[in-house]
Amino acid sequence: MLYSDHHGWLKGWLHRRLGNSDHAADLAHDTFIRLLSSERTPTVIDEPRAFLTTVAQNLVSNHWRRQKLERAYLEALAQAPEPVASSPEARAILLETLFELDRLLDDLPPLARRAFLMSQLDGQTHAQVADALGISIATVKRHIVRALQRCCFADLAFTG
Template identity: 45%
Template sequence: MTPSDTTVLHNLYVSHRGWLQQFLRRRLGDSADAADLVQDTFVRLLLRPRSFDSHSGERSYLATIARGLSIDHWRRKQLEQAWLTTLADRPQELQPSPEQTALIMETLHEVDAMLLRLPARVRQAFLLAQLDGLPNREIAVQLGVSERMVKKYLAQALLHCAVLEAELDGLLVK
């Protein structure tokens, strides 16, 4: 990043931080989360600098990034809440330690992100097989495809799982 890029980013930050924080606070209902996402928005912009033709173009781009981050934030919150609900039903002696809980949450977020990267049909086939335990024939009927295509979908999903496992084990460099 050149000194000129740094100046442009600084000016964008000074010009739009307050507006963006209000925008996110209204969306999220929490000032602290909004402040975090403002910073994340500008980090994204720092990683992928852009030039803009107008003030409204700057705001539009920042709002687009912020909306995406908000969606990610809500997905994470929903996933965490589902996990906490599951934990609440377990006896105290079977509760994971805070360290285990953090690792589990990190893994759940990674799995969720991996599933979102899959094409919709591949994701559906994988979830029907893994969560519902359906055989390929029933998955094919539900998806309106051949059993052979279901096998391809499942192979693609399993490949993604293997890559995710390797990433989580630290074997791959991102």
């Protein structure tokens, strides 16, 4: 009943935000899949459109973040020398890996995420990160360990 009563409305709502009917259809579908697969979905929803909007907005945010990450990757790839260029399959695997890392790091506190990225992507030393963020080297190390644990042990957390 929720689907049949509100799918068309949700798809239109998403289309207005995204400007693309295919993306709107995909995210409307994903919204209902998320509801069906969640153990926390209430059995009775007093305000179904407000509820659907909240779930869909989270998916829209993820969609925009994925597009931004993909654009950054493609820009970096375009600047790489020709021998570094890879096959479409390898690029797709790398993009999915980047999306997953972004999702894992998004759950970290902002300072921990920033310390990790400065260390791993910018190649800064722990002392440089500590100085830039105004924290101790020991705190930088704790942040980096926390981020590495999140990334390295993510499969264990999800498979239980």
